[in-house]
Amino acid sequence: MTDIAMIEAARVRLDGHVRRTPLLSSPFLDDIAGRRIFVKPECLQHTGSFKFRGAWSAISALSPDVRAKGVIAFSSGNHAQGVALAARMHGIPSVIIMPSDAPRIKIENTRAYGADVVLYDRLNEDRDVIGARLSQERGLTLIKPFDEPLVIAGQGTTGLEIAEQAREEGIEKADVLVPTGGGGFISGVALALNAKAPGFLVHPCEPQGFDDVTRSLASGKIERNATQGGSLCDAIVTPQPGNITFPIMSKLCGAGLVVTDDEALHAVALAFSRLKIVVEPGGAVALAAALFHGETLGETVIAVCSGGNIDPDIFRLALDRFGA
Amino acid sequence: MTDIAMIEAARVRLDGHVRRTPLLSSPFLDDIAGRRIFVKPECLQHTGSFKFRGAWSAISALSPDVRAKGVIAFSSGNHAQGVALAARMHGIPSVIIMPSDAPRIKIENTRAYGADVVLYDRLNEDRDVIGARLSQERGLTLIKPFDEPLVIAGQGTTGLEIAEQAREEGIEKADVLVPTGGGGFISGVALALNAKAPGFLVHPCEPQGFDDVTRSLASGKIERNATQGGSLCDAIVTPQPGNITFPIMSKLCGAGLVVTDDEALHAVALAFSRLKIVVEPGGAVALAAALFHGETLGETVIAVCSGGNIDPDIFRLALDRFGA
Numbered sequence: 001m002t003d004i005a006m007i008e009a010a011r012v013r014l015d016g017h018v019r020r021t022p023l024l025s026s027p028f029l030d031d032i033a034g035r036r037i038f039v040k041p042e043c044l045q046h047t048g049s050f051k052f053r054g055a056w057s058a059i060s061a062l063s064p065d066v067r068a069k070g071v072i073a074f075s076s077g078n079h080a081q082g083v084a085l086a087a088r089m090h091g092i093p094s095v096i097i098m099p100s101d102a103p104r105i106k107i108e109n110t111r112a113y114g115a116d117v118v119l120y121d122r123l124n125e126d127r128d129v130i131g132a133r134l135s136q137e138r139g140l141t142l143i144k145p146f147d148e149p150l151v152i153a154g155q156g157t158t159g160l161e162i163a164e165q166a167r168e169e170g171i172e173k174a175d176v177l178v179p180t181g182g183g184g185f186i187s188g189v190a191l192a193l194n195a196k197a198p199g200f201l202v203h204p205c206e207p208q209g210f211d212d213v214t215r216s217l218a219s220g221k222i223e224r225n226a227t228q229g230g231s232l233c234d235a236i237v238t239p240q241p242g243n244i245t246f247p248i249m250s251k252l253c254g255a256g257l258v259v260t261d262d263e264a265l266h267a268v269a270l271a272f273s274r275l276k277i278v279v280e281p282g283g284a285v286a287l288a289a290a291l292f293h294g295e296t297l298g299e300t301v302i303a304v305c306s307g308g309n310i311d312p313d314i315f316r317l318a319l320d321r322f323g324a
Numbered sequence: 325m326t327d328i329a330m331i332e333a334a335r336v337r338l339d340g341h342v343r344r345t346p347l348l349s350s351p352f353l354d355d356i357a358g359r360r361i362f363v364k365p366e367c368l369q370h371t372g373s374f375k376f377r378g379a380w381s382a383i384s385a386l387s388p389d390v391r392a393k394g395v396i397a398f399s400s401g402n403h404a405q406g407v408a409l410a411a412r413m414h415g416i417p418s419v420i421i422m423p424s425d426a427p428r429i430k431i432e433n434t435r436a437y438g439a440d441v442v443l444y445d446r447l448n449e450d451r452d453v454i455g456a457r458l459s460q461e462r463g464l465t466l467i468k469p470f471d472e473p474l475v476i477a478g479q480g481t482t483g484l485e486i487a488e489q490a491r492e493e494g495i496e497k498a499d500v501l502v503p504t505g506g507g508g509f510i511s512g513v514a515l516a517l518n519a520k521a522p523g524f525l526v527h528p529c530e531p532q533g534f535d536d537v538t539r540s541l542a543s544g545k546i547e548r549n550a551t552q553g554g555s556l557c558d559a560i561v562t563p564q565p566g567n568i569t570f571p572i573m574s575k576l577c578g579a580g581l582v583v584t585d586d587e588a589l590h591a592v593a594l595a596f597s598r599l600k601i602v603v604e605p606g607g608a609v610a611l612a613a614a615l616f617h618g619e620t621l622g623e624t625v626i627a628v629c630s631g632g633n634i635d636p637d638i639f640r641l642a643l644d645r646f647g648a
Contacts (some may be wrong), residue, residue, distance in 0.1 A: 043600040276367040276602040276632035308600035311646035323636035
């Protein structure tokens, strides 16, 4: 079970390899929200998302002989790229299993980061069977995307940075908003802030129609999403909270916030014009919640922008609808 | 005359007010350039460009009674916004004189940062006369955009950060590329690096047709540009090097590098897809030079991206031509 000691140990392993992202702000965003907004841009992290932290944490914790055999992950998105680059920087092989209909650019990027990409047919093949066979044949270690204590510990290093950076800004009390899929990122951040910044309350943020965590926190039990596809915020759409992450979120998080796809796109456009960062819609839901649903929040909000791997066409759409 | 002591004094004044921008990188950019590329994204600075540093440096150095009367600047771009916000954060008035045909968004932004914007008719009015009258009436202090030692000292704090961040990365030798207009930014950076990182050589980068600094360094005397308009890189187009900056650049800088508007747009698109930052064409000329004109450079290049205040239509153009 992840605790603050594990997060601090992960930080030691990540030191010098992970990027310490800054804390950004703009008076224009404060004016829109009617409160002080700070943004933690994990889109500036290696591979364009926080996922690199968890991947590095898990890979660096393996014993050298186990690690040398390599790692395997299932992902068509940010986790794939995080694992691929963290493996390459460790000088070990990685296998990423991706659906053959994943966007070409994501497959190419994952390969370019050094991974052996294995494609499978979503309709006729079982990725778990393929993964189990490859793991056994090559002795690969599976790196899970969120329901894994070492991954949660790595994501939690973001929370340690937030606590320090907020202290430098003189912030003692804040609502911290985190884009949430399976809950690995927010669990790590909440554990870190619970230990280091007790005046901070962490809230999950999700897109409308895929608000499984918000509903689960409200009902007290794990709830599923009705559908799996159709959100622009694909990076954070998962079927339901994790078995490890849900108890952590239940214990430490405040109520969830839900935004529309259009609000997420509006936040993408404002991050472009006011912060000069590139954020994907799923990575922008926390900023959208801070800007457009702040009525239940306090005077200071820290919104994490979790990733920036956006398709140029979607970015154009955000500029077309909400660009100046 | 600016020296390292003035830059270090500026840093003390800037501390806690200026943003320490990170050092970014991407293996994809290294592959394109055939060398290691690091990027210093001053587009993430307050007001979206390094100009905030120089403005803060100059305003914070004024005696309290002089400062209280306010400041004045001539600018339709990044200097205007830097001066306006730095003045507001000091709680003093600012007057920015802008041509009445400046882009509406720039006028609005400068006003939103708290400045009193005075518009003048470029064809029928003399901005210097207007400025002199206002300065005299209200006791305002003029903040020059680049040919001013305190402004150069503020821009030089970027160089102090580069020296420290490069040391953390283990870099002992590097070419440092800086987008250059009047030369205030590069002069400050070169002075700082000359003192703190003697293995580093600083080069100005300019757009084709507006390479006055490159030609001036080559000929040993101040050369002018033939025309003033028509570059996408408007943020760094000035008639000629400054009288204060030219001797500093002559003494400390290596040869200039010149890129086309299309190369600058290509760098804008790659900064979007690979670094997740928003850079304006003028701010991207150093990255473009690192990516496409590296043949005379060493194994490690640090490219400064100086600003990100780009029109959405120009950004779309970059994505249309060079987006994935």
